[in-house]
Amino acid sequence: MLKRMKPSVAFITVGLVVFVVVQVLLSVGLLNNYWRGIIFWGAAITMVSLGLNLIYGFNGQFSLGQYGFYAIGAYASADVTWRWVRGDPSGLVVVLAGTLLALGLYVLLSAFLRRFYGVTVMTRFAFYVLATILAFAIAVTVAVPLLGPVFTAVLGVLPAVVSQQIVFLLALLGGAALAGIASFLFGIPVLELGSDYFGIATLGFTIIIKVLLDNTDTILPFPEMKGARGMIGIPQWTTWPWVFASLLLVIVVMRNLLHSSVGRAIVSVREDERAAELVGIDVTNAKILAFVVGSVFAGLAGGIRAHDLAFLHPQSFNFIQSFNPLIIVVFGGLSSMTGTIVTGFFWILLLEGILRLVLPTGFETWRLVVYPLILLLMMLLRPEGVFGRYEIPFLRRAAPPLPSKADNDGAAKGGVPQEGAA
């Protein structure tokens, strides 16, 4: 039956069924908190991995930085809601006002820099960093005292349930936006200077973020994050509709992007950077775009994860963890969204679900031995990934239908002499 439907209709149908079934199972209590956690975690890691697939699978830039942006999204959105539930709107105001100001400044700055000839990478980088600092400085010093009471008042009028959802939405978006800004700033010098160093630089980025998170209460002015002791007291606001909507958003945005001319430009960079440049593609732009969008996905996933766990610890964002999305992407098949989605859930299910249950008590840590073995087998038996380049119809890049012959008289005007014609 599904086969005869339009791909988009089939996708929506299946999506709705999954949504309703899981919601019912959760409401009835058939899925306990443990399984709920696994599903939510699976969704979060799937979003992170989809972002990485865009960067690595489709754009060809090997990145280990995904967990850094995941962490930024998690901590930023957690900080917003942490402060909010304690009656402090400053986090919300800073993230929103800072982001909007920064984006505005970026637009102005890019128009300004375009007027000059041969501006070096580091100059542009410096300008953008200064603009970002300026934007957030204004947000902290001006916007907080000005807008803080306004936010509290306006949201205070609404019923608590509604205002909570709005704050959560804004916190998620804010976390994602901050991850995007960080990736943009990081991407300018690193992506433009050469892809060979990109993997190493992103690994460095993840490590820097981890170290900063270890010292949030000393180096950074965020005592509520409690450094290496871990951040507690985050409201547990993530519900299944939020998880589902976020994942759906990520899938649809990524799919639409890839099916457009922008997506073709992104893929062409993976195929042959020099050739892409010489058919007029702005390679740097395409790389930065893929990198930022992928990081925004990771940031969004971070927010979802943080408000599910209600506890954040820097150790869960160390660089060993940052290999998780990489394994998922490679395992599912590079540049297969379907593969990443299935493998993302499967990975968490296997690692945290099935293996924990199957292995005898006391042997839980052995799952870290089992999964490299699975990975090794997989690499030997099916190196292109489980799904290769397979996509379900909705995600498949279908060729456009042939234009009708009537408006296609180009060939009739005279084609190239063919073999045999002469």
Place this chain on the structure above:
Amino acid sequence: MKGRPEGVAAEIEARPVVLEIDGVTHFFGNLRAVYNFDLELHHGELVGLIGPNGAGKTTVFNLVTGVYRATRGSIRYKGTELVGLPSHEIIQMGIARTFQNIRLFSNLTVLDNVRIAYHPHAGYGLVDSVLHTKRFREKEAEMAAEAQEFLEIFGLGERRNDIAGSLPYGLQRRLEIARALAANPRLLILDEPAAGMNPQEIDELMDLIHFIRDRFDLTILLVEHRMRLVMNICEWLTVMDFGEIIARGFPADVRNDPHVVEAYLGRQAVEIR
């Protein structure tokens, strides 16, 4: 005259200048790859750049298309200075090129290869891409139709959904030219288009080059090794050796130029006679 041979028809000399290379020198470290190179192309000309291996021909192409930045000298396209501009901007101004060793997007379909070249003129932005707006759908349909028309012209219409890397060699060459032309250039630079072709394929290629020049109103500059192609097709030639220009003129004159015969043509020139 600088950059041009004597005796080109006055009618051609009166046409607007498309490309102007003026005293260009390029070093790779201490290696002088191109020295004091001049060239001036007028609209609609079909000009060849020849020379033995390592003479610096492809380097000249790379300098024009912004792959390298000239150490000294000036390259102007319709009056705009190109030295220092990034490749994609140069291409978007109306210069397209092919490569000595074919560089297709070999895992993508034939149609996508051509459509990628449309990207700078896609006519919709990031927001349209993400939301798949009406504008997006219209422009996509337009683009697909145009690309299809292109493929039909090049006899690749039936192959639109084939993976580019799986095409036979001759068709890959053809697709590369189609992709270059999809960017809607006014100046086309062909880097050894006949490499690896047999005499019959070269004849077809000559027809193709003449055809696209007339059909797309192009100025064409080509680097080539194969005398059969160069001598028959180019209106005039510039000969390079060790990065310097050693001769310039009409094919018949170049063929008899003692410098050229000595440096490069040798046996083959005798063969053609």
